[in-house]
Amino acid sequence: MAEGGFTPRLPGNVRKRQIVQRTLALIAEEGIQGATMARIAEAVGISEPSLYSHFASRQEILVSALDLVYERVKDITRAATDPDALERLRQMGRYHSMLVAKEDPQYLFPLFEFVAAPPSTGLREALGTRQMMPLEHVAATVDLAKQQGTISEDVDSMELAGMIIGCSWAEGVAHLMGIAGKWDADVWARMLDLLLASVSTGNKAIHCE
Amino acid sequence: MAEGGFTPRLPGNVRKRQIVQRTLALIAEEGIQGATMARIAEAVGISEPSLYSHFASRQEILVSALDLVYERVKDITRAATDPDALERLRQMGRYHSMLVAKEDPQYLFPLFEFVAAPPSTGLREALGTRQMMPLEHVAATVDLAKQQGTISEDVDSMELAGMIIGCSWAEGVAHLMGIAGKWDADVWARMLDLLLASVSTGNKAIHCE
Amino acid sequence: MAEGGFTPRLPGNVRKRQIVQRTLALIAEEGIQGATMARIAEAVGISEPSLYSHFASRQEILVSALDLVYERVKDITRAATDPDALERLRQMGRYHSMLVAKEDPQYLFPLFEFVAAPPSTGLREALGTRQMMPLEHVAATVDLAKQQGTISEDVDSMELAGMIIGCSWAEGVAHLMGIAGKWDADVWARMLDLLLASVSTGNKAIHCE
Amino acid sequence: MAEGGFTPRLPGNVRKRQIVQRTLALIAEEGIQGATMARIAEAVGISEPSLYSHFASRQEILVSALDLVYERVKDITRAATDPDALERLRQMGRYHSMLVAKEDPQYLFPLFEFVAAPPSTGLREALGTRQMMPLEHVAATVDLAKQQGTISEDVDSMELAGMIIGCSWAEGVAHLMGIAGKWDADVWARMLDLLLASVSTGNKAIHCE
DNA sequence: CATGAATGAGGGTTCATTCAT
């Protein structure tokens, strides 16, 4: 019956990537619930059922989109290359501010869409799993800073890692709430600086006689 | 679904509050998109069209639910009564931790549902507006602390207020991601303490020596 | 948005009956799988979603249709009124033949659609439940015939009832297979007669000297 | 779903038989409508379009499945080998009971799936055609019994054949309705016995006295 | 204030089938 669509047949991997990317864009624009199969199909330029040639379900597409978000997160850690681990932590903060500021549609808004996904969707669990990786990366960097003697040995690495990433989350929430304009763009970098200063060995805050 | 014909006619205000409360509960369980008119009506025990006797649209109910969330936020500021403004800021942090820890279904999850609501719904704008109030309250408290001499005059009040509230946001995100278990419950209070210590006049961190 | 359809608003009960009847007709024509919500709605002259104002699901409509089939079955027992119970059994057989012969679209084909419904639909269970009633009615009539002395006391009433109804089933299958034309219409009545003759006290077959 | 690239190329006939068998199994489990091309392909372990290398359409596969059902029916006649034709008829009945009792997934449920197939599918016609063969076989056996003098010459052979097979159909319907448990398994054999007794020359029922 | 009946739009998913490879 079908007279053989004229849509160019793309190799599976290419199409798959295409689908995930457009989905992420849709999530950024209209939220997860706005990323409907119909809209995804239209954005990609294929028919709705064709999506099922590449993914078993909408859920699977969404999880793949989440993976793509964490590609951006990985960029953060990849971009911080300073040999000094403490400085590296500051670099991550600044890179994150940049990511948020340029409103990359593949990062901030999609990420929080997953944060707020109803538990029944299973997406939040998927998110928690993925977040562990950057968290542990930051904790490892803190460890390194301790070895390098720039961060006090007393500090719990995982705890500090949480606080560091927490600054980024705070930044994200402020942007999403549309009140980021209340401060200049560096405020979250300064928040991170304050935090790091509190735990760096250079800081006399606590031991300041 | 309603349990039959004789739903007692409740005075308008009571019904309205009932509707908003059940809606908020639904948002907590299933997200904003899960708070459908059908489910709200069923939860309240009236028919679907009856909801329109009390609210002009679903949107209006949702915004009212958001107001209810900010009632909880107001509780935070109300609960912090210490005469020492700096201590009051710490109280707010601890009260917030408590609110998050007890998983009050009328606070954390609904709040972030609104954070992540697609722009087209207008809910995020509504959220931004409401968030200004607690933000300014915290800034005012910082100002007071400066007058009381416990926080350094150099500090920008609004900026510090953002950081303080940012700690709460970070706490919320950690919980929603399901990774809060990585730390003990006090970590976010300690983050706030570090921050406040950095700016308190007792701190020699910056001016040390 | 909806500008208030022009379909006349019918009282609930009337619509419900209408829906079930048209559904049964569709089942007769195209099988259970042919009774789609779209076709039912079209046959009734209302929109598809409106069906859900009257029934919670398609399954519920189908079960109601099954009930309607068994209204026809009840007609069989109602139509047999001869004071002589043995004769009454013969009347039932003849009435059934008539029902089958006139190809009442509310009886034979729909009935067997339910017989052949896949187990996963739950419809066959519903069928078994409903079939018990006529079965027990026939068994009771056999009992009565035994009291009246026309059927031998040795016979197990339920067993004979099964055989009697079995003749009707055989008749039904023959029709559905499209090979009923191989015999004249009375063949199944004669089958029933042979059976009843075998167990009637007038029969010397077993006790014959 | 298939477990990967290297499905061994099977000779055409083998594959064909395989396809038909799995299809029949699917019909038994989920009905004709449950035997979708996707499920058949998965069950066989080849891709969906590959099915079209062996059969022109789904319809063709289904008809082949029907043929396979009638292989089982042929088994019935093949299994009845007693030289006495009357006894042979009884053997067929008992063999059929066995077939039904062991719930052979290639017989009863599939058969009735075809009985109840909507007319528009053409499957019921195909069924009628095939049913003629066993019917005529039974009629021929009745004829033989008449020659052997065990069944009365007065009896119409085709009519009696219908009744005999009718007992089997009744048995099948009882099973499908899930009410077979109401009787012991021999009831249908006894029904057949009663019937045959009525027409056998040994029977004094009619000529009694 | 409350409801039963109704709806257009759209939700994700499955269907048998086709075609280029």
Added chain:
DNA sequence: CATGAATGAACCCTCATTCAT
């Protein structure tokens, strides 16, 4: 002989909303 990519049509069902009562 076999497949991956693709599709139009259809599936059951839910959505927020309206209107007469």
